[in-house]
Amino acid sequence: MILKKTSLRMSVFLLMGAMLVSCGGPAAETETKKPDPGYPSIGVGRPVSDAPGEDTGITICIDPGHGFDDVGCSSDYLEDEKEEKDMTLQYAYALKAELEGMGYTVLLTHDGNTFPEEFNSYKNNIFSADERAAYVNSLDVDYFVSLHCDTFDEDDSIGGIRVYYYDSPIKTVTYSDAVANSISAHLAKEFPDVKAPSVHDNQSYVVLRTTTMAASLIEIGFISNKNDAENIQNPEWQEKFIDGVAAGIDGYFSLYQ
Protein backbone atom coordinates (compact mmCIF):
# COMPACT_ATOMS: atom_id res chain seq x y z
CA MET A 1 0.00 0.00 0.00
CA ILE A 2 1.27 3.45 -0.83
CA LEU A 3 0.20 5.99 1.72
CA LYS A 4 -1.22 9.33 0.72
CA LYS A 5 1.51 11.76 1.54
CA THR A 6 -0.57 14.82 2.28
CA SER A 7 -2.57 13.33 5.11
CA LEU A 8 0.40 11.26 6.25
CA ARG A 9 2.64 14.26 6.49
CA MET A 10 0.10 16.25 8.40
CA SER A 11 -0.39 13.51 10.99
CA VAL A 12 3.32 12.79 11.14
CA PHE A 13 4.10 16.42 11.60
CA LEU A 14 1.80 16.55 14.61
CA LEU A 15 3.19 13.30 15.94
CA MET A 16 6.82 14.29 15.50
CA GLY A 17 6.14 17.67 17.01
CA ALA A 18 4.87 16.01 20.14
CA MET A 19 7.81 13.61 20.13
CA LEU A 20 10.48 16.24 19.70
CA VAL A 21 9.30 18.03 22.80
CA SER A 22 9.98 14.97 24.90
CA CYS A 23 13.20 14.08 23.02
CA GLY A 24 14.79 17.47 23.34
CA GLY A 25 14.46 18.21 19.62
CA PRO A 26 17.60 16.60 18.18
CA ALA A 27 16.08 16.38 14.71
CA ALA A 28 15.26 20.08 14.58
CA GLU A 29 18.96 20.95 14.83
CA THR A 30 20.06 18.96 11.80
CA GLU A 31 19.49 19.17 8.09
CA THR A 32 18.78 16.32 5.75
CA LYS A 33 21.77 15.67 3.55
CA LYS A 34 20.81 15.64 -0.12
CA PRO A 35 22.50 13.08 -2.34
CA ASP A 36 24.71 14.23 -5.18
CA PRO A 37 23.23 13.74 -8.63
CA GLY A 38 26.00 11.30 -9.55
CA TYR A 39 25.15 7.98 -7.95
CA PRO A 40 27.72 5.30 -7.14
CA SER A 41 28.06 2.50 -9.62
CA ILE A 42 29.85 -0.03 -7.44
CA GLY A 43 28.32 -3.07 -5.84
CA VAL A 44 24.94 -4.56 -6.47
CA GLY A 45 22.85 -1.81 -4.95
CA ARG A 46 22.30 0.43 -7.94
CA PRO A 47 19.44 2.88 -7.75
CA VAL A 48 16.26 2.25 -9.67
CA SER A 49 15.58 5.32 -11.75
CA ASP A 50 12.00 4.54 -12.71
CA ALA A 51 10.46 4.68 -9.25
CA PRO A 52 6.84 5.72 -9.72
CA GLY A 53 6.64 8.12 -6.76
CA GLU A 54 7.62 11.78 -6.73
CA ASP A 55 11.40 11.90 -6.34
CA THR A 56 12.25 12.78 -2.75
CA GLY A 57 15.97 13.32 -3.42
CA ILE A 58 16.71 10.99 -0.50
CA THR A 59 18.78 7.82 -0.87
CA ILE A 60 18.26 4.90 1.50
CA CYS A 61 20.38 1.76 1.79
CA ILE A 62 18.70 -1.39 3.13
CA ASP A 63 20.87 -4.16 4.53
CA PRO A 64 19.34 -7.66 4.49
CA GLY A 65 21.00 -9.05 7.63
CA HIS A 66 23.37 -12.01 7.10
CA GLY A 67 23.48 -13.94 3.84
CA PHE A 68 25.84 -16.27 1.95
CA ASP A 69 27.72 -18.56 4.41
CA ASP A 70 26.28 -16.61 7.35
CA VAL A 71 22.71 -17.89 7.72
CA GLY A 72 21.93 -15.90 10.90
CA CYS A 73 19.57 -17.50 13.42
CA SER A 74 17.67 -20.69 12.83
CA SER A 75 14.33 -21.91 14.13
CA ASP A 76 12.11 -24.94 13.68
CA TYR A 77 9.25 -22.47 13.39
CA LEU A 78 10.51 -21.27 10.00
CA GLU A 79 9.04 -23.34 7.18
CA ASP A 80 10.86 -24.84 4.20
CA GLU A 81 14.16 -24.89 6.11
CA LYS A 82 14.40 -21.13 5.86
CA GLU A 83 16.91 -19.25 7.99
CA GLU A 84 17.12 -15.68 9.23
CA LYS A 85 19.02 -14.67 6.06
CA ASP A 86 16.05 -15.73 3.89
CA MET A 87 13.55 -13.69 5.90
CA THR A 88 15.70 -10.56 5.99
CA LEU A 89 16.20 -10.71 2.22
CA GLN A 90 12.46 -11.13 1.63
CA TYR A 91 11.65 -8.18 3.90
CA ALA A 92 14.41 -6.04 2.39
CA TYR A 93 12.99 -6.43 -1.11
CA ALA A 94 9.48 -5.65 0.13
CA LEU A 95 10.70 -2.53 1.96
CA LYS A 96 12.70 -1.47 -1.10
CA ALA A 97 9.59 -1.67 -3.29
CA GLU A 98 7.49 0.29 -0.79
CA LEU A 99 10.06 3.07 -0.37
CA GLU A 100 10.61 3.33 -4.13
CA GLY A 101 6.87 3.76 -4.49
CA MET A 102 7.16 6.72 -2.13
CA GLY A 103 9.87 8.31 -4.29
CA TYR A 104 13.02 7.24 -2.46
CA THR A 105 16.12 5.97 -4.22
CA VAL A 106 16.85 2.62 -2.59
CA LEU A 107 20.02 0.54 -2.60
CA LEU A 108 20.66 -2.88 -1.08
CA THR A 109 23.97 -3.91 0.48
CA HIS A 110 23.54 -7.23 -1.33
CA ASP A 111 20.94 -9.12 -3.34
CA GLY A 112 21.37 -12.56 -1.76
CA ASN A 113 23.53 -13.78 -4.63
CA THR A 114 26.38 -11.29 -4.83
CA PHE A 115 27.93 -8.56 -2.71
CA PRO A 116 30.58 -5.93 -3.49
CA GLU A 117 33.74 -8.03 -3.70
CA GLU A 118 36.03 -5.04 -3.32
CA PHE A 119 34.80 -4.68 0.30
CA ASN A 120 35.34 -8.35 1.14
CA SER A 121 38.60 -7.79 3.04
CA TYR A 122 38.39 -11.21 4.74
CA LYS A 123 38.15 -12.96 1.36
CA ASN A 124 35.44 -15.33 2.47
CA ASN A 125 31.83 -15.93 1.51
CA ILE A 126 30.51 -13.76 4.35
CA PHE A 127 29.79 -10.09 3.86
CA SER A 128 30.58 -9.13 7.45
CA ALA A 129 29.05 -6.25 9.41
CA ASP A 130 32.21 -4.12 9.27
CA GLU A 131 32.53 -4.76 5.53
CA ARG A 132 28.90 -3.69 5.05
CA ALA A 133 29.50 -0.53 7.06
CA ALA A 134 32.60 0.28 4.98
CA TYR A 135 30.58 -0.28 1.83
CA VAL A 136 27.66 1.95 2.81
CA ASN A 137 30.07 4.63 4.07
CA SER A 138 31.55 4.71 0.56
CA LEU A 139 28.15 5.52 -0.93
CA ASP A 140 26.21 8.76 -0.82
CA VAL A 141 23.40 7.56 1.41
CA ASP A 142 21.12 9.58 3.69
CA TYR A 143 19.81 6.72 5.79
CA PHE A 144 20.78 3.08 6.39
CA VAL A 145 18.57 0.35 7.81
CA SER A 146 19.67 -3.18 8.64
CA LEU A 147 16.97 -5.87 8.98
CA HIS A 148 17.34 -8.86 11.30
CA CYS A 149 15.35 -11.47 13.21
CA ASP A 150 15.95 -12.06 16.91
CA THR A 151 16.18 -15.31 18.81
CA PHE A 152 16.20 -16.17 22.50
CA ASP A 153 16.15 -19.90 23.03
CA GLU A 154 16.30 -19.66 26.84
CA ASP A 155 12.78 -18.21 26.91
CA ASP A 156 10.60 -18.70 23.88
CA SER A 157 7.88 -16.46 25.36
CA ILE A 158 10.04 -13.42 24.57
CA GLY A 159 8.89 -11.70 21.40
CA GLY A 160 8.21 -8.42 19.68
CA ILE A 161 9.69 -5.93 17.23
CA ARG A 162 12.75 -3.96 18.39
CA VAL A 163 14.20 -0.86 16.78
CA TYR A 164 17.84 0.02 17.55
CA TYR A 165 19.84 3.16 16.86
CA TYR A 166 23.10 4.71 18.04
CA ASP A 167 24.01 8.33 17.40
CA SER A 168 27.68 7.47 17.14
CA PRO A 169 30.26 10.30 17.40
CA ILE A 170 31.42 9.55 13.84
CA LYS A 171 27.99 10.25 12.37
CA THR A 172 27.61 13.37 10.27
CA VAL A 173 24.00 13.79 11.45
CA THR A 174 22.32 13.24 14.81
CA TYR A 175 18.78 12.19 14.01
CA SER A 176 19.06 8.39 14.18
CA ASP A 177 17.00 8.40 17.38
CA ALA A 178 14.26 10.51 15.75
CA VAL A 179 13.99 8.11 12.80
CA ALA A 180 13.89 5.10 15.15
CA ASN A 181 11.12 6.66 17.21
CA SER A 182 9.17 7.55 14.07
CA ILE A 183 9.41 3.93 12.87
CA SER A 184 8.24 2.63 16.25
CA ALA A 185 5.30 5.06 16.32
CA HIS A 186 4.14 4.07 12.84
CA LEU A 187 4.56 0.36 13.54
CA ALA A 188 2.43 0.84 16.67
CA LYS A 189 -0.33 2.20 14.43
CA GLU A 190 -0.14 -0.88 12.22
CA PHE A 191 -0.23 -3.24 15.23
CA PRO A 192 -2.52 -1.49 17.74
CA ASP A 193 -3.33 -4.67 19.67
CA VAL A 194 0.21 -5.45 20.81
CA LYS A 195 2.80 -3.60 22.85
CA ALA A 196 4.44 -0.84 20.80
CA PRO A 197 7.80 -1.80 19.28
CA SER A 198 10.54 -0.91 21.73
CA VAL A 199 13.30 1.55 20.79
CA HIS A 200 16.83 0.99 22.08
CA ASP A 201 19.95 3.17 22.09
CA ASN A 202 22.60 0.50 21.60
CA GLN A 203 26.18 0.85 20.42
CA SER A 204 26.96 -2.86 20.30
CA TYR A 205 25.92 -3.23 16.67
CA VAL A 206 28.78 -2.59 14.26
CA VAL A 207 26.49 -1.32 11.49
CA LEU A 208 25.09 1.34 13.85
CA ARG A 209 28.38 2.29 15.49
CA THR A 210 30.58 2.54 12.38
CA THR A 211 28.23 3.95 9.73
CA THR A 212 28.46 7.71 9.23
CA MET A 213 24.84 8.37 8.24
CA ALA A 214 21.59 8.08 10.22
CA ALA A 215 20.97 4.38 10.79
CA SER A 216 18.57 1.87 12.32
CA LEU A 217 18.72 -1.83 12.98
CA ILE A 218 15.30 -3.44 13.17
CA GLU A 219 14.71 -6.86 14.67
CA ILE A 220 11.52 -7.92 12.87
CA GLY A 221 10.62 -10.35 15.64
CA PHE A 222 11.87 -13.40 17.54
CA ILE A 223 11.92 -16.53 15.41
CA SER A 224 12.36 -18.50 18.66
CA ASN A 225 8.83 -17.34 19.56
CA LYS A 226 6.12 -19.33 17.78
CA ASN A 227 3.71 -16.43 17.41
CA ASP A 228 6.39 -14.07 16.09
CA ALA A 229 7.70 -16.70 13.67
CA GLU A 230 4.19 -17.26 12.31
CA ASN A 231 3.68 -13.52 11.95
CA ILE A 232 6.98 -13.04 10.13
CA GLN A 233 5.94 -15.68 7.59
CA ASN A 234 2.41 -14.28 7.20
CA PRO A 235 2.13 -12.09 4.05
CA GLU A 236 -0.54 -9.85 5.64
CA TRP A 237 1.60 -9.25 8.72
CA GLN A 238 4.59 -8.57 6.47
CA GLU A 239 2.62 -5.94 4.56
CA LYS A 240 1.68 -4.15 7.78
CA PHE A 241 5.25 -4.29 9.01
CA ILE A 242 6.59 -2.90 5.73
CA ASP A 243 3.91 -0.20 5.66
CA GLY A 244 4.80 0.82 9.23
CA VAL A 245 8.56 0.92 8.67
CA ALA A 246 8.24 2.81 5.38
CA ALA A 247 5.77 5.29 6.86
CA GLY A 248 8.08 5.74 9.84
CA ILE A 249 11.07 6.52 7.63
CA ASP A 250 8.96 8.81 5.45
CA GLY A 251 7.50 10.35 8.58
CA TYR A 252 10.93 11.65 9.47
CA PHE A 253 12.29 12.59 6.05
CA SER A 254 9.05 14.14 4.74
CA LEU A 255 9.40 16.80 7.44
CA TYR A 256 12.31 18.22 5.45
CA GLN A 257 10.83 18.04 1.95
Ligand SMILES: [Zn+2]
Ligand atom coordinates in the same frame (compact mmCIF):
# COMPACT_ATOMS: atom_id res chain seq x y z
ZN1 LIG B 1 20.69 -11.15 12.65
